[in-house]
Each structure stands twice: as structure tokens, then as C-alpha cells.
Amino acid sequence: xxxxxxxxxxxxxxxxxxxxxxxxxxxxVAALAVLAVWRSxxxxxxxxxxxxxxxxxxxxxxxxxxxxxxxxxxxxVATFTYATAYLPRHLEHxxxxxxxxxxxxxxxxxxxxxxxxxxxxxxxxxxxxxxDLTAVASYLLIGFDRQHxxxxxxxxxxxxxxxxxxxxxxxxxxxxxxxxxxxxxxALLERAQGGRAVTLAGALIAVGALAKSAQVPLHFWxxxxxxxxxxxxAYLHSAAxxxxxxxxxxxxxxxxxxxxxxxxxxxxxxxxxxxxxxxxALGADHLKRLLAYSTIAQYGYVVxxxxxxxxxxxxxxxxxxxxxALAKSAxxxxSGAVTExxxxxxxxxxxxxxxxxxxxxxxxxxxxxGLAALPLTIGFFKDELFFKxxxxxxxxLAVLAVxxxxxxxxxxxRFWTGIFLGDLRRPARALPGRLVVPVVVLxxxxxxxxxxxxxxxxxxxxxxxxxxxxxxxxxxxxxxDLRVENVMALATYALGLVLVAxxxxxxxxxxxxxxxxxxxxxxxxxxxxxxxxxxxSNSIHDIEVRDLRARVAAVLVPxxxxxxxxxxxxxxxxxxxxxxFSRGDLPLVVVLAAxxxxxxxxxRLRRHLPLAIALSGVGxxxxxxxxxxxxxxxxxxxxxxxxxFTLLFVxxxxxxxxxxxxxxxxxxxxxxxxFRDPVVGVISGLLVLLVVWAALSRPTxxxxxxxxxxxxxxxxxxxxxxxxxxxxxxxxxxxVEVTVVLVALLGVAALLRRGKLW
Amino acid sequence: xxxxxxxxxxxxxxxPVLMVAAAVLVKGYADxxxxxxxxxxxxxxxxxQYLAFGRAAxxxxxxxxxxxxLAVGGLLLALAVAFLPALAGGAxxxxxxxxxxxxxxxxxxxxxxxxxxxxxxxxxxxxxxxATIGLIAxxxxxxxxxx
Numbered sequence: 064x065x066x067x068x069x070x071x072x073x074x075x076x077x078x079x080x081x082x083x084x085x086x087x088x089x090x091x092v093a094a095l096a097v098l099a100v101w102r103s104x105x106x107x108x109x110x111x112x113x114x115x116x117x118x119x120x121x122x123x124x125x126x127x128x129x130x131x132x133x134x135x136x137x138x139x140v141a142t143f144t145y146a147t148a149y150l151p152r153h154l155e156h157x158x159x160x161x162x163x164x165x166x167x168x169x170x171x172x173x174x175x176x177x178x179x180x181x182x183x184x185x186x187x188x189x190x191x192x193x194x195d196l197t198a199v200a201s202y203l204l205i206g207f208d209r210q211h212x213x214x215x216x217x218x219x220x221x222x223x224x225x226x227x228x229x230x231x232x233x234x235x236x237x238x239x240x241x242x243x244x245x246x247x248x249x250a251l252l253e254r255a256q257g258g259r260a261v262t263l264a265g266a267l268i269a270v271g272a273l274a275k276s277a278q279v280p281l282h283f284w285x286x287x288x289x290x291x292x293x294x295x296x297a298y299l300h301s302a303a304x305x306x307x308x309x310x311x312x313x314x315x316x317x318x319x320x321x322x323x324x325x326x327x328x329x330x331x332x333x334x335x336x337x338x339x340x341x342x343x344a345l346g347a348d349h350l351k352r353l354l355a356y357s358t359i360a361q362y363g364y365v366v367x368x369x370x371x372x373x374x375x376x377x378x379x380x381x382x383x384x385x386x387x388a389l390a391k392s393a394x395x396x397x398s399g400a401v402t403e404x405x406x407x408x409x410x411x412x413x414x415x416x417x418x419x420x421x422x423x424x425x426x427x428x429x430x431x432x433g434l435a436a437l438p439l440t441i442g443f444f445k446d447e448l449f450f451k452x453x454x455x456x457x458x459x460l461a462v463l464a465v466x467x468x469x470x471x472x473x474x475x476x477r478f479w480t481g482i483f484l485g486d487l488r489r490p491a492r493a494l495p496g497r498l499v500v501p502v503v504v505l506x507x508x509x510x511x512x513x514x515x516x517x518x519x520x521x522x523x524x525x526x527x528x529x530x531x532x533x534x535x536x537x538x539x540x541x542x543x544d545l546r547v548e549n550v551m552a553l554a555t556y557a558l559g560l561v562l563v564a565x566x567x568x569x570x571x572x573x574x575x576x577x578x579x580x581x582x583x584x585x586x587x588x589x590x591x592x593x594x595x596x597x598x599x600s601n602s603i604h605d606i607e608v609r610d611l612r613a614r615v616a617a618v619l620v621p622x623x624x625x626x627x628x629x630x631x632x633x634x635x636x637x638x639x640x641x642x643x644f645s646r647g648d649l650p651l652v653v654v655l656a657a658x659x660x661x662x663x664x665x666x667r668l669r670r671h672l673p674l675a676i677a678l679s680g681v682g683x684x685x686x687x688x689x690x691x692x693x694x695x696x697x698x699x700x701x702x703x704x705x706x707x708f709t710l711l712f713v714x715x716x717x718x719x720x721x722x723x724x725x726x727x728x729x730x731x732x733x734x735x736x737x738f739r740d741p742v743v744g745v746i747s748g749l750l751v752l753l754v755v756w757a758a759l760s761r762p763t764x765x766x767x768x769x770x771x772x773x774x775x776x777x778x779x780x781x782x783x784x785x786x787x788x789x790x791x792x793x794x795x796x797x798x799v800e801v802t803v804v805l806v807a808l809l810g811v812a813a814l815l816r817r818g819k820l821w
Numbered sequence: 822x823x824x825x826x827x828x829x830x831x832x833x834x835x836x837p838v839l840m841v842a843a844a845v846l847v848k849g850y851a852d853x854x855x856x857x858x859x860x861x862x863x864x865x866x867x868x869x870q871y872l873a874f875g876r877a878a879x880x881x882x883x884x885x886x887x888x889x890x891l892a893v894g895g896l897l898l899a900l901a902v903a904f905l906p907a908l909a910g911g912a913x914x915x916x917x918x919x920x921x922x923x924x925x926x927x928x929x930x931x932x933x934x935x936x937x938x939x940x941x942x943x944x945x946x947x948x949x950x951x952a953t954i955g956l957i958a959x960x961x962x963x964x965x966x967x968x
Contacts, residue, residue, distance in 0.1 A: 710865075711954070718960055783853060786850050790938050791935045797938075801895075802896060804945060804946065807949070808889065815959070815960045
């Protein structure tokens with residue numbers, strides 16, 4: 064190929080971009096479908112799923128489902144479009160093949176499907192399945208740059224924090240099921256009347272939801288998750304993954320509202336998250352991390368509103384999620400575009416880009432204005448509703464609300480002006496349109512929502528009615544008077560400007576707070592817990608796998624302990640009977656004595672071949688014992704298996720060099736092992752003896768079922784009842800067992816031929 | 822390395838061993854034995870050939886390279902017998918023909934669903950055993966530098 068000639072796109076590159084385009088198309092179609100179903104009044108499906116659990120595959124697109132479904136699909140269209148341009152450049156930077164883009168786009172679509180499923184699920188078990196699906200997809204997406212240790216650790220942290228808390232959520236669900244007898248959400252909301260069990264379940268569910276929404280103290284995974292490629296953050300960490308938590312709180316709000324203490328707890332967590340996230344965002348330098356802290360704070364608003372509850376709280380929460388998602392997604396994409404154009408990743412590395420990138424500046428300016436709640440943007444109404452609900456609750460909450468909103472105003476102003484105003488720090492390269500257009504479109508939507516709030520208000524009104532389980536009116540409008548919301552907004556702007564101006568003076572305190580969080584925050588506890596668990600796991604692993612006999616002991620000793628407990632708690636009366644002995648039993652006794660002798664010989668032998676033959680001697684004498692007991696089927700199988708195994712043993716020895724075998728045979732057990740192995744063997748053997756003795760001493764209760772099976776064998780057209788049992792009565796067991804046989808073959812092939820079966 | 826006698830006996834025994842295996846398989850429902858035992862018997866017959874003639878000769882004479890496929894096929898057959906009735910609305914492993922119905926006979930061989938299941942088990946066990954023997958034999962040959 065001559066220099067300068069354009070490198071032809073390979074098939075893999077083409078297919079990656081085709082998958083990307085398909086992802087956009089899927090999201091667009093899904094968004095339109097959700098919109099259409101919502102406009103036509105909702106709809107759903109309901110199929111039987113787990114009849115014995117009473118769980119049904121029930122989905123219904125109600126107002127709340129429509130809100131979160133539209134967010135997942137609509138923001139999906141924007142971020143997927145952005146990703147089609149971002150990812151090829153990203154993979155090029157990372158020097159990875161373009162074909163890996165296919166996996167990325169597919170995972171994004173998987174995430175979207177999981178979110179829509181979550182938003183529409185009407186059964187808590189179904190909801191939980193989609194909940195975990197979002198966690199898995201998020202793990203793979205955050206860790207997409209798997210060659211970076213940072214990305215892998217961040218992905219694991221997100222998975223562990225949201226995954227472990229998901230188990231807490233599941234426990235909550237199961238308590239609800241035990242208490243109220245159903246997992247169907249409408250039925251649960253109808254039956255929940257409060258009470259300690261329901262409150263406990265609600266608290267567990269809330270813990271899971273708050274961890275997912277990155278609320279303090281389980282917030283630390285979100286800033287770490289910024290190691291993900293930007294489209295992931297723009298999607299998962301603005302409108303989808305983190306929204307899932309508050310979605311579940313909204314979905315189950317009537318249940319949570321049966322306990323005022325739970326709502327107060329939400330209020331506290333929300334307020335703390337608002338404060339912590341806001342302060343950290345004001346101090347942050349890294350672009351995406353600033354936005355992540357902002358997300359923590361913003362979902363803190365939503366959680367606070369859910370804690371306030373009632374019609375006003377529900378309305379504010381639902382509208383807030385909608386307005387925030389539009390703005391935050393655009394801002395994340397802005398940060399990615401800026402990094403792509405200049406290489407700068409932090410506020411201290413960029414600046415003065417307004418002239419070079421006017422479209423991006425306008426689009427993200429609108430989004431930032433929306434987050435700062437300036438008039439003529441949808442954000443104004445989010446704060447209007449928020450202030451209204453806060454003021455209704457009490458003056459102290461109104462003050463805290465203004466303070467948090469001022470923090471938001473300050474950090475988002477700093478974010479936008481830091482990027483686009485001031486001196487040009489680094490020159491900007493031209494960007495492809497698809498990195499800019501989604502930002503402009505979302506910014507435009509923020510503006511449209513500020514002028515024509517009707518459709519947005521209608522959507523959140525429908526959603527809020529589900530959350531509040533009562534009619535709700537979202538009264539979003541401009542009022543040119545000095546009502547309390549307007550006064551609070553003016554106070555916010557003023558205080559925000561003061562914060563912007565005074566930030567340099569606060570820089571030391573902000574950095575100190577961030578340092579305190581790193582030193583003594585919950586992340587330290589996470590890291591310490593993980594390290595401790597790893598140590599425990601390693602030490603157990605060391606004990607278990609030090610050698611093959613230790614591994615056998617690791618099975619025998621716990622099993623023996625369990626059996627020993629069983630023996631100890633079983634009544635001794637009539638358990639250990641010595642039966643009568645007749646002359647007819649003499650052959651059996653002789654054979655069993657031979658078997659014992661062979662077993663004893665096994666323990667004394669050191670060379671491999673005699674060992675294998677002595678072991679087969681144990682098996683063959685047992686087979687003879689079966690024959691004397693009148694069990695021809697068992698005898699046949701025992702003889703065949705012993706023959707085959709002995710031959711395979713010998714064949715395997717033939718594979719090993721003679722000197723290795725000799726060396727191994729000459730090894731003497733050393734140290735503690737000389738005593739450990741006999742002790743383990745004798746104790747486990749004795750316990751088995753006790754159990755078998757006790758079992759045989761009792762009259763067999765299986766006689767009846769054996770007779771029944773003998774009778775049934777005739778009807779099954781069989782005469783050999785053993786075969787009939789294996790192939791018919793207990794056929795499913797046999798099926799599972801033979802499947803294991805095939806798996807064992809795979810294991811042998813993996814060992815001997817590196818997995819090649821043929 | 823093996824004597825003429827061993828080889829002659831091994832050659833002569835193969836057909837009877839397979840015949841016994843087949844008998845144990847199809848008569849298992851009426852007499853001692855089942856698919857598992859039949860599979861092991863047949864595998865022992867094949868193993869005898871390996872011992873007498875070596876891997877290369879056995880691979881030329883018998884389709885032993887297909888053993889793994891045979892095992893997978895056996896599992897699929899067993900799964901099909903177990904779950905195809907479920908597709909038709911019955912229970913998994915539903916008895917065919919139903920109790921009390923007349924059994925179709927081929928000579929003295931009775932055709933019932935469970936026999937097909939047992940044939941699947943037979944194929945799986947035979948395939949598994951022969952594949953394992955082949956894998957061990959191939960590894961041994963590689964170590965000794967034979968191919």
C-alpha cells in the first residue's frame with residue numbers, strides 16, 4: 064500500500080459501525096413505541112412464569128414506566144448516536160481493533176432493554192432479574208477498557224456495591240412475599256398496611272435502591288465508574304443505571320409511605336447526598352468526576368423529594384428525574400467531546416473553547432443553564448417544584464434546598480465557564496458532527512421544555528400519580544410575582560453567584576473535604592473489607608489445595624463433622640443392633656473379610672501398579688458381595704466399572720515416565736501429614752460405619768415403595784425393575800447423571816488435548 | 822509387543838463383545854443389564870483392541886475418532902426422549918406406550934420409549950469411555966514421539 068492511501072475499512076470495522084447504527088435504530092423504534100403506547104393510555108402483557116412461586120411475567124407501561132422507559136430509550140438514541148462517532152476514535156486511541164465496537168454497542172442495547180424491562184415490570188421477581196441484568200451490563204461497560212487496571216477495578220467496585228446491595232433488595236422482596244403472600248407489585252401495594260415486617264422489607268429495598276442511585280454512603284462507586292468510555296457515563300450515569308434506584312423507590316413509594324420513619328430516612332440520605340455531592344463537585348477538577356459528584360447530588364434531590372412524599376414530593380421527584388437526565392446526559396457528552404478535541408480531561412487543562420466550538424458551547428450552555436435552573440429552561444420548573452415541595456415541608460428544608468441549589472448553580476457555572484470561557488489552554492481539533500449534534504439536540508430539548516413545558520409536565524404527572532397513588536397535578540408555569548418559589552430561586556441565584564465568586568477562597572476547604580473523604584470515607588471501608596475477604600479466601604484456599612490429600616480431607620472432614628453431628632443427635636435406642644448370624648451368611652462374611660483385607664493392603668502399598676490392582680481387588684470383592692446378596696444388576700455394573708477403571712489406571716501410569724513413578728513411590732509422608740492422613744481416614748471411616756450400622760438396624764421403610772415399584776414395572780412393560788427405575792421412574796436423575804458424564808469427558812479433553820474433542 | 826495369541830484373541834473377541842453389549846442393551850428391560858452396562862461392555866471390547874494393536878491400527882480399523890460425537894449424540898437422544906413429549910403437552914419422560922397398551926414387538930424385541938432413552942445412555946457411555954481411551958492413548962503416543 065502506498066503512503067497516503069486511505070486504509071480500506073475492513074469488514075469488522077464496517078460491521079461495528081453497522082451494529083452501532085442498528086443500536087440507534089433499535090433505540091429510536093423503542094422510544095417511539097413507548098411514546099405511542101403511553102399516548103394510547105398504556106398497555107401490558109401478563110404471562111404465567113413460575114406457577115409454584117405465583118410469579119408472573121407481568122409488564123405494564125403505566126405513567127412511571129413510560130417516564131423511565133422514555134428516558135432509557137430517548138437518551139439512548141442520543142448517546143448511541145454519540146457512541147457511533149466516539150467509539151471508533153476511542154478504540155483507535157487505545158490501539159484496539161475496531162471490531163470490538165460491536166460488543167460495546169450490543170451491551171448498550173442490552174442495558175437499554177434491561178432498563179425498559181425494569182421500568183415496566185409488574186412483579187418484583189421480574190423486576191429483580193432486570194435489576195441484576197443492568198448491574199451485569201454496567202460491569203461489562205464500565206470495564207470496557209479492560210486493558211486498564213483502573214477500569215477493571217472500577218467495574219468490579221460498581222458491580223460489588225450494586226450487586227451486594229441487590230441481594231439486600233432481594234431479601235426485602237422475599238420478606239414481602241412471606242408477609243403478604245405475593246410478589247405482584249399492584250397486589251403488594253394494595254395489601255401493604257405497614258407493620259414491622261413490611262417496614263423492614265421497605266428499608267432493605269431502599270438500601271438496594273439507594274446504592275444503585277449512588278447515594279451517600281454508598282456513592283463512592285460512581286466517581287470511580289468514570290473510568291468508563293464517555294457514552295457509558297452519558298447513558299448509565301445520567302439517565303439509566305443511577306435512575307434505576309430512584310425508579311424502584313418511586314415504584315414502591317406507596318409501600319414505603321406506610322412507614323413515616325422510612326420516608327424520614329430517605330429525606331436524610333437525600334439531603335446528605337445533596338450536600339456531599341455538591342461540595343465535592345464544587346471542588347472537583349476532573350471533568351467527568353465533577354459530573355459524577357453532581358449526579359450524586361442531583362439524585363439526592365430526587366431522594367429528598369421522595370422522602371417528603373405526598374403529591375408535591377412525587378411531582379417534584381418525577382419532573383426532576385426527567386429534567387436532570389436531559390441536561391446531565393448532554394453535559395457528559397460535552398466533557399467527552401472536549402476531551403476528544405483537546406486531550407484535556409480536567410478543568411485546569413481546558414478553557415476558552417467557545418470560539419473554537421460554538422455549537423457545543425451553545426448546546427452544553429443550555430444544558431448547564433437547565434441544571435442551574437435558569438428561567439426559560441426546563442430546569443427552572445424542576446427547581447420550582449422542588450422548592451414548592453420543600454417549602455411545604457417546613458422552613459428548615461426550604462433553607463437546605465436553597466443552599467443545595469446554590470451549590471448546583473455554582474459548580475455547573477464553574478464547569479461551563481471553565482471549559483468555554485477564559486484563555487485558550489489547548490487548541491481544539493475539529494469534531495465529527497455526531498459528537499456535537501446529540502448535545503445540541505438535548506440542549507434544545509432543555510430549552511423547549513422551558514418554553515413549552517406541557518408535554519413534559521404531562522409525562523411526569525402521569526408518573527407521579529403512580530408514585531403517589533393519588534391524583535397529582537404538576538403545576539409548572541412562570542409566575543411574575545413574589546411567591547415563595549420565586550423568592551427561593553432568586554436567593555439561589557444570588558447565593559450561587561457568591562459561591563462562584565468566593566470559590567478560590569474556599570479551595571483549601573474543598574480540597575480538605577475531598578481528602579477527608581478519601582482518608583476516612585466509605586471507600587476505605589470497601590477497600591479494607593475486600594482485602595480482608597481476599598485474605599480469608601486465600602488462606603482457606605491454601606489449606607485446601609496444598610496437596611491432593613488435603614483436598615480429599617477438605618471434603619471428608621466437613622462431611623464427617625456433619626455426619627458426626629447427625630449421629631450424636633439421633634436417639635441411640637434401637638440404633639446399633641447386632642443381628643443374628645446363620646451359616647448361610649458364611650460366604651458373605653468371607654467375601655467381606657477379603658474386601659477388608661484388600662482395603663488394608665491399599666494403605667500399605669507404595670508402588671503405583673500394585674496399588675491400582677489392590678484397589679480393584681476391593682471393588683471386585685464388593686461385586687462378589689453384591690452377587691451373594693442377590694443383586695445381579697449392581698454386580699454387573701460393579702464388575703464392568705472395576706475392569707474399566709483398573710485398565711484406565713494402568714494406561715495412565717503408562718503415560719508417566721518410569722522414574723517419576725519411582726520417585727513418587729519412594730516419597731515418604733513428612734511432618735504432620737504422617738498423622739493427619741490416617742487420623743482423617745480412620746475418623747471419617749468410623750463415622751460412616753456408625754451411620755450405615757444405624758441405618759441398617761432400623762426396619763426399612765422403603766419396602767412399601769419397593770413393592771409399589773415392582774408392581775408398576777409390569778405396567779411399564781418391564782421385567783427388570785432396576786432398569787425400569789433407572790430409565791423410567793427416575794429417568795430425570797439418570798439424565799442429569801449422564802450429562803455429568805459428558806462434562807467429565809470435556810474435563811479429560813481439556814487436560815489432555817487442550818479442550819479439543821475432535 | 823503383544824503376542825500373536827493376544828492379537829488373535831482380541832480380533833476374535835470384538836464381534837462377540839459388541840453382540841453381548843447389544844443384547845444387554847435391548848434386553849435390559851426384561852433381564853439383567855441396561856444401557857450403562859452395555860456401554861461399558863462395548864468400551865471394554867474397544868479397549869482390548871487398543872491394547873492388542875495400538876492406537877494407529879485401531880483408528881484405521883474402527884471409527885473411534887467419532888467417539889466424542891457419539892457421546893454428544895447419545896446425550897441429545899436421551900434429552901429428546903425425555904423432553905419431546907413435553908413439547909406435545911405431556912410430562913417429561915412420559916411413558917410411551919402408555920401403561921396397559923399393547924407393545925409393538927420386533928421379534929422378541931419390545932419397542933418402548935424407555936429403550937430409546939437407554940440407547941442414548943449406551944451411546945453416551947460408550948462414546949465417553951472410548952474418547953477417554955483415545956485421548957490417553959494419543960497422549961502416550963505423543964510423549965513417545967509417535968504420531
